[in-house]
Amino acid sequence: MGIPPVDPANPLRGPRWLAEPYARFGRTPMxxxxxxxxxxxxxxxxxxxxxxxxSIFGIYRHVQLTVPGRTSGVPRTVQLIYFTEDEDVVLMxxxxxxxxxxxxxxxxxxxxxxxxxxxxESHPYVARExxxxxxxxxxxxxxxxxxxxxxxxxxxxxxxxxxxIIRCAPVDAx
Numbered sequence: 001m002g003i004p005p006v007d008p009a010n011p012l013r014g015p016r017w018l019a020e021p022y023a024r025f026g027r028t029p030m031x032x033x034x035x036x037x038x039x040x041x042x043x044x045x046x047x048x049x050x051x052x053x054x055s056i057f058g059i060y061r062h063v064q065l066t067v068p069g070r071t072s073g074v075p076r077t078v079q080l081i082y083f084t085e086d087e088d089v090v091l092m093x094x095x096x097x098x099x100x101x102x103x104x105x106x107x108x109x110x111x112x113x114x115x116x117x118x119x120x121e122s123h124p125y126v127a128r129e130x131x132x133x134x135x136x137x138x139x140x141x142x143x144x145x146x147x148x149x150x151x152x153x154x155x156x157x158x159x160x161x162x163x164x165i166i167r168c169a170p171v172d173a174x
Contacts, residue, residue, distance in 0.1 A: 065115075090165065108127045
C-alpha cells in the first residue's frame, strides 16, 4: 500500500482551526529559532517515546526518512512533513531556511534507496531530486501545504544555495 496519501491543500492530521496559528508562529523568527534549537533536537526522543506517532510537526502529517549516512553507512532517521503526488512522496530539504543543506539531503544524494515510515509501517522508496518545471510545480504545492516554505526559499536564496525538492517513488514489490 505504501505511505498514506497527503493532499498539499489538506495536509493536517490535527484540528483545522490550529493550522493558521501554528503556521503563523512557525514563520516568525522565534518560531524558527524554537524549531531549529529546541524542537528538532527533542524530536528523536519524542518519536521513540511515542512509537513514531508524535512529532514536533504536530498537526502536519509526517514521515520518517531513513537513509544510510553518506560516509558512515550508518542508518540515519529524520522526521519530515510530506505530501504525495500520485504514489510518490514529496519532501522539502528546507532545513528551516538555514544556509547549509540538511544532512539527510546529502545522504539521499549518496544513497537514493531510502525507507519511509509512518504509522508504524515502513516501505522502500527510490529518491531523486526534481528540477525545472516539475520542481516549480511541486514547490507551489508545498507552499500551499505550508506557506513557510516560501520564507525558507527567500532565506536560502540569500545564502546562495537552492531549496532541493526530493521525490520518492515506491520500489515495486514484484
